[in-house]
Amino acid sequence: MVVLCIPCILLCMHILIAHLMKGASPQLLAIKAILLGYLPYAAILRYSVYISAEVSHEMLWALLYCFIVYTAFAYTYFHLFNMGESARRIRILYEIYLKGALSVSDIETLYRSSEIIRIRLDRLVAMKKLRYAKGYYSLDGKMLYWAALLVKSWRKILQMDVNHAQ
């Protein structure tokens, strides 16, 4: 079961990259680690039972299977990392952990909406998803914008009603 080593590959690659390339955007580092993780994964597959010298349909299906499973787990890993990096819930938990106890108004004072937006604008500019020029923010590339549209459409399918950008 080669696929069971995927979480270890992802974590080890991420630790390695994060320590070698300090100072870069954490999200970009996570993406690089995931992409580089395909190399050791391919090497493990090369020496596993799946790949023999003879190309067969079974082998191609197995490779496709392994590719899908790695990509799905890598995507999940990225979200897990991103949760620690950018989730408001984790930040609130951390603030309460530091202080022992906090009232709702304490949390709202420590962590205002304007700060949440400021952090995200910086992050989106660092990831080259937004461009900042002459005091204005505009889209830089459309990929994340399409993802945002997809999420918005999915929310409608699920009949969940929160959205600002109507």
Place this chain on the structure above:
Amino acid sequence: MNSSVLLYGTLLFLVSLVLHVIIWRIRVPRHDALVLFFIFLGAPSVLFFAGHEIRNVIQATTLARIETIYALLLHFALSCAYIASYPAAQAISPSLDILLVIASSEFGRLTEKEINAYYPDTELVSARINDLKRSVLIAQGHHGLTLTFPGRVVTFFFITYRRLLGLKAGEG
């Protein structure tokens, strides 16, 4: 590997996804995360590991026992990816929302002040405080909101994980 492994794994995921959409369209569950875990991870596991009759049905398919496990693993991988994406749909994801707000603006560009105007001062935080209470990760104590045991476990996990990566606590 038999191509049916991919077929059955994907089919199982799609069945779970359709079930999830039907339930959500009837009514979004109060403990939506728990229900989501049950639909995608709990129910297929229970069906696979506990039901003798179901096993017989599985044996009636073209899959060998080990291939059934592979199909289930593919389903779990796809389900984990979906569950990881779900929070973006469940609540406002400010990062994604900012992109939509800017794209829908008249000239396709906005200042920080204009973007801030879309978000009432406490809304983004208070919504997440309520989520944390509903998920039993925080609770009202004598001196304010405190971490519950699961809340401490989650916080400890993220602190340890980020230390491994050489990172400080996330900014949120």
